[in-house]
Amino acid sequence: MASMNEVAKRAGVSIATVSRVLNNSESVNEETRMKILKAIKELKYQPSRVAKRLRSKSGAGNLLGVLIPDIQNPFYVDVLRGIEDVAYQNNYVIIMCNFSQDEKKEAMYLEILESEAIDGLIAAPAHEEDQRVKKIVRNGLPVVCVDRGLKGMDVDVVWVNNQESAYQAVSFMIEKGYKRIAHIGGLPTIPSSRLRLEGYRNAMQDHGLDLDENLIIQGDSSYASGMQVTEKLLSMTNPPDALFTGNNLITLGALEVINGRKLQIPKDIAVLGFDDMNWSNALNPPLTAVRQPAYEIGKRAGELLIQRIKDPKRPCIQMTLNSELKIRHSC
Amino acid sequence: MASMNEVAKRAGVSIATVSRVLNNSESVNEETRMKILKAIKELKYQPSRVAKRLRSKSGAGNLLGVLIPDIQNPFYVDVLRGIEDVAYQNNYVIIMCNFSQDEKKEAMYLEILESEAIDGLIAAPAHEEDQRVKKIVRNGLPVVCVDRGLKGMDVDVVWVNNQESAYQAVSFMIEKGYKRIAHIGGLPTIPSSRLRLEGYRNAMQDHGLDLDENLIIQGDSSYASGMQVTEKLLSMTNPPDALFTGNNLITLGALEVINGRKLQIPKDIAVLGFDDMNWSNALNPPLTAVRQPAYEIGKRAGELLIQRIKDPKRPCIQMTLNSELKIRHSC
DNA sequence: TATCTCCATGAAATCGTTTACATTTGTCGG
DNA sequence: CCGACAAATGTAAACGATTTCATGGAGATA
Numbered sequence: 001m002a003s004m005n006e007v008a009k010r011a012g013v014s015i016a017t018v019s020r021v022l023n024n025s026e027s028v029n030e031e032t033r034m035k036i037l038k039a040i041k042e043l044k045y046q047p048s049r050v051a052k053r054l055r056s057k058s059g060a061g062n063l064l065g066v067l068i069p070d071i072q073n074p075f076y077v078d079v080l081r082g083i084e085d086v087a088y089q090n091n092y093v094i095i096m097c098n099f100s101q102d103e104k105k106e107a108m109y110l111e112i113l114e115s116e117a118i119d120g121l122i123a124a125p126a127h128e129e130d131q132r133v134k135k136i137v138r139n140g141l142p143v144v145c146v147d148r149g150l151k152g153m154d155v156d157v158v159w160v161n162n163q164e165s166a167y168q169a170v171s172f173m174i175e176k177g178y179k180r181i182a183h184i185g186g187l188p189t190i191p192s193s194r195l196r197l198e199g200y201r202n203a204m205q206d207h208g209l210d211l212d213e214n215l216i217i218q219g220d221s222s223y224a225s226g227m228q229v230t231e232k233l234l235s236m237t238n239p240p241d242a243l244f245t246g247n248n249l250i251t252l253g254a255l256e257v258i259n260g261r262k263l264q265i266p267k268d269i270a271v272l273g274f275d276d277m278n279w280s281n282a283l284n285p286p287l288t289a290v291r292q293p294a295y296e297i298g299k300r301a302g303e304l305l306i307q308r309i310k311d312p313k314r315p316c317i318q319m320t321l322n323s324e325l326k327i328r329h330s331c
Numbered sequence: 332m333a334s335m336n337e338v339a340k341r342a343g344v345s346i347a348t349v350s351r352v353l354n355n356s357e358s359v360n361e362e363t364r365m366k367i368l369k370a371i372k373e374l375k376y377q378p379s380r381v382a383k384r385l386r387s388k389s390g391a392g393n394l395l396g397v398l399i400p401d402i403q404n405p406f407y408v409d410v411l412r413g414i415e416d417v418a419y420q421n422n423y424v425i426i427m428c429n430f431s432q433d434e435k436k437e438a439m440y441l442e443i444l445e446s447e448a449i450d451g452l453i454a455a456p457a458h459e460e461d462q463r464v465k466k467i468v469r470n471g472l473p474v475v476c477v478d479r480g481l482k483g484m485d486v487d488v489v490w491v492n493n494q495e496s497a498y499q500a501v502s503f504m505i506e507k508g509y510k511r512i513a514h515i516g517g518l519p520t521i522p523s524s525r526l527r528l529e530g531y532r533n534a535m536q537d538h539g540l541d542l543d544e545n546l547i548i549q550g551d552s553s554y555a556s557g558m559q560v561t562e563k564l565l566s567m568t569n570p571p572d573a574l575f576t577g578n579n580l581i582t583l584g585a586l587e588v589i590n591g592r593k594l595q596i597p598k599d600i601a602v603l604g605f606d607d608m609n610w611s612n613a614l615n616p617p618l619t620a621v622r623q624p625a626y627e628i629g630k631r632a633g634e635l636l637i638q639r640i641k642d643p644k645r646p647c648i649q650m651t652l653n654s655e656l657k658i659r660h661s662c
Numbered sequence: 663t664a665t666c667t668c669c670a671t672g673a674a675a676t677c678g679t680t681t682a683c684a685t686t687t688g689t690c691g692g
Numbered sequence: 693c694c695g696a697c698a699a700a701t702g703t704a705a706a707c708g709a710t711t712t713c714a715t716g717g718a719g720a721t722a
Contacts, residue, residue: 001445003678014702019680027699049446050385051678054707060680063447071415072609077408084402084429088436093443096427098415105419112424114332115380116394223610255613265615278403279554282586284596284615334708345672350710358669382708385677391710 002043011039022047053117062092064305065113067106067123067133069190070221071098074277075248075294076124079146082298083122090306092119099126101187101221107132114141120305122298124148127189142308144301148191149318156308158301158319160292162192165323166199166244169272169290173242173331174207178270181209182240184229184250186221193218196246196274215240219250226253234261234269242270242331248277255283270331285329292323333374342370353378384448393423395636396444398437398454398464400521401552402429404579406606406625407455410477413629414453421637423450430457432518432552438463445472451636453629455479458520473639475632479522480649487639489632489650491623493523496654497530497575500603500621504573504662505538509601512540513571515560515581517552524549527577527605546571550581557584565592565600573601573662579608586614601662616660623654 004022008015013032020028021036039045053061064087068076080096087094095116097109103126110132113121120142125133128151137143137155144156173181183200186193197216204211217232219225226249233240234257245251251273255265263269265285276291300319308314339346344363351359352367370376384392395418399407411427418425426447428440434457441463444452451473456464459482468474468486475487504512514531517524528547535542548563550556557580564571565588576582582604586596594600596616607622631650639645 005678015679016681016703017701020701023680025681029700032700046442046446048385048448048678049443050381050448051707052680054379054381054385054677054709055679055681057707071408071412074405077402081402081429084427088439093440093447094427096415096425098412108419109424111377112380115377116424117379117381252610252613255615256610256617259612259615259617279583279587281590282583282614284586284590286587286590336708346709347673347711348671351671354710360670363670379708382677383710385679386708386710388677 001048002045004045004047007036007039007043007045010043011036057117061117061119062090063095063116063118064092064302065095065097065116065118065121065123067097067099067109067113067121067125069099069101069124069126070249071096071100072223073221073248073275075147075275075292078278078294079124079298079301082295082300083302084298086299086302086306090302092306101126106130110136114139120144120309122146122301122305125150128191140312142305142312144305144308146297146301154316156301156304156316156318158297158304158321159192160297160321160323162195163199163202165290165292165325166196166274167203168199169274169325170200170203170244171207172325172327173244173270173272174203174209176270176331178242178331179209180212180215180238180240181242181244182215182217182233183244184226184233184246184254185216185218186246186250188218190221193221193246200244218246221247221249223249223253226250227257228253230254230257234258234263240269242266242272245271245273248273248275251275251287251289265330272331276326280326280328283330287326288328288331289326290323291326293321297321332379333376335376335378338367338370338374338376341374342366388448389450389640392448392450393421394426394447394449395423395633396426396428396447396449396452396454398428398430398440398444398452398456400430400432400455400457401580402427402431403554404552404606405608406478406579406623409609409625410455410629410632413626413631414633415629417630417633417637421633423637432457437461441467445470451475451640453477453632453636456481459522471643473636473643475636475639477628477632485647487632487635487647487649489628489635489652490523491628491652491654493526494530494533496621496623496656497527497605498534499530500605500656501531501534501575502538503656503658504575504601504603505534505540507601507662509573509662510540511543511546511569511571512573512575513546513548513564514575515557515564515577515585516547516549517577517581519549521552524552524577531575549577552578552580554580554584557581558588559584561585561588565589565594571600573597573603576602576604579604579606582606582618582620596661603662607657611657611659614661618657619659619662620657621654622657624652628652 004015008018021033099106122144124147146158149157185197217229219229273289276289280287335346339349352364430437453475455478477489480488516528548560550560604620607620611618
């Protein structure tokens with residue numbers, strides 16, 4: 001790979017001048033500019049992003065970190081796509097770190113990201129008290145949180161109104177006539193799990209249904225937990241007539257168990273999932289679900305981050321996007 | 332962020348010595364080592380991966396590039412997970428580049444990856460003649476291809492035997508008694524599309540079924556194309572009795588249309604998909620599919636890449652993993 | 663005692679940029 | 693005709709590491 005030095009030599013100028021035409025800053029004679037551009041082309045010169053990043057500490061590296069809890073969850077894949085599109089358009093590139101809900105892994109990735117001198121970070125922290133992410137914010141790195149906030153910390157966040165969305169979804173189920181609605185929640189440490197549960201509780205109470213605590217079970221947000229909990233619920237002597245599942249993966253796990261038992265949806269048991277998938281219509285029956293605008297969450301977060309990199313002083317924004325109840329045929 | 336210089340100052344030594352204890356190379360007095368470690372701890376020093384990468388050109392940067400055609404395809408997500416696990420274990424970090432089957436985007440990402448001085452690349456090239464990836468291989472960067480090879484190029488590859496897998500799958504369908512088996516293929520430019528189609532053709536011929544060319548339609552590997560083509564097939568005056576779909580996304584698109592038409596699987600139309608998903612059991616009926624070991628493909632590719640980085644001269648390996656026909660209830 | 667080795671360490675070059683400062687040249691106002 | 697200023701370019705320091713070479717002192721050997 002040709003370096004700036006070689007370009008300079010070939011064009012018979014100093015590297016400073018080459019740098020100037022590359023960043024088209026200051027004035028440089030048209031004739032020399034041409035000479036330099038020619039040399040660049042001939043040598044197929046490409047600036048080293050590494051050297052650039054090392055020299056000009058922040059904002060010029062065009063490198064973003066993305067820290068997500070679970071890449072197997074289609075929700076985060078869509079968020080990632082949104083981020084990636086914005087990044088691409090702005091000539092940024094992404095270091096993707098998937099910490100699989102493992103805080104050790106998260107810690108290591110954050111260290112690495114710092115030492116990679118990223119210009120900014122989009123993160124879904126492990127939980128609201130996440131000290132590692134907090135520290136990074138305090139260090140002054142531009143950060144945007146998605147899906148989950150950071151308690152007591154002024155930081156950009158993009159998310160949906162989890163509690164209200166859950167409330168509406170459960171209300172819908174109640175209006176449909178379901179009485180024993182179970183909720184399979186996600187990891188209790190994750191803020192959105194708590195909020196969704198809260199929404200569920202409020203809806204039940206506001207509609208005068210009594211809350212059977214046996215119908216509320218929190219798992220670990222995984223497919224496996226979706227299966228286990230559903231199994232447990234369906235084995236009750238007085239099983240639920242409807243399921244409100246706490247995320248994508250849980251929903252799918254639940255469906256596997258329901259299919260396995262040859263139960264009819266929604267006749268035997270109705271299902272309403274939090275989180276929609278692009279292929280929810282491929283399920284049979286098509287899934288009724290709360291659709292978080294995952295792609296847009298990612299896109300907005302990317303935009304906010306790039307804004308903040310350009311203007312670190314801009315006041316923080318909490319952006320709440322609307323989720324949408326996709327009524328299909330499972331409930 | 333503290334730099335090596337500050338550590339050196341604090342410990343009262345030169346940066347060379349600090350570097351030595353960090354890489355525990357050469358001999359350094361136990362006492363000074365202690366002093367330095369203390370200083371490192373006190374300053375919370377973390378080496379800059381950027382500086383490291385700039386200085387020691389290759390292999391020390393602990394940075395891998397991953398270039399994939401479509402992050403919405405669950406297959407690649409699983410591959411990515413495999414890569415990521417190996418990378419994590421070996422203290423590498425990943426720059427994820429999703430080019431969305433767009434060759435312009437692919438070109439840009441490859442340029443960036445080069446200029447990020449990555450230590451190695453795992454790529455699923457756009458097609459077998461991919462000049463951009465070929466150039467990178469020629470430049471001497473360690474590269475491992477997944478899912479797709481590079482024609483006339485000696486390079487590590489990890490994939491499955493697409494043709495044979497398709498052959499077996501279609502044979503299975505034939506043995507089940509299906510006669511008019513349609514095939515919805517992926518982008519003709521992608522090698523695996525061609526191989527799967529080939530396997531389909533051979534199976535049909537070898538079993539003495541006549542090949543109705545109207546039942547072979549190639550799309551662009553997307554969900555949307557899966558829908559369109561299925562729509563077309565089901566609208567024929569003499570529609571197929573079974574569908575062999577060319578990838579994940581196509582399968583899901585097909586299922587959406589089939590559900591929409593209230594057709595029963597497999598009674599009205601059977602479906603066998605190429606590519607399995609972790610949640611195939613959540614589909615109703617559970618999908619019969621050719622399961623590529625996606626996670627393992629990623630893992631193996633990661634291992635091969637790290638090996639090659641350590642030993643660039645090692646002869647190339649073409650690693651063909653076994654796919655498995657997961658017989659469930661859609662066919 | 664002179665020389666040789668070995669251990670421990672430091673000095674300085676290097677990677678490929680950016681950028682503050684210095685230098686050269688030409689032009690223009692007074 | 694001289695000083696001031698602007699335009700165009702060059703010089704060199706910096707970013708934060710690695711690495712080669714040099715050096716000083718302690719033991720060992722002859």
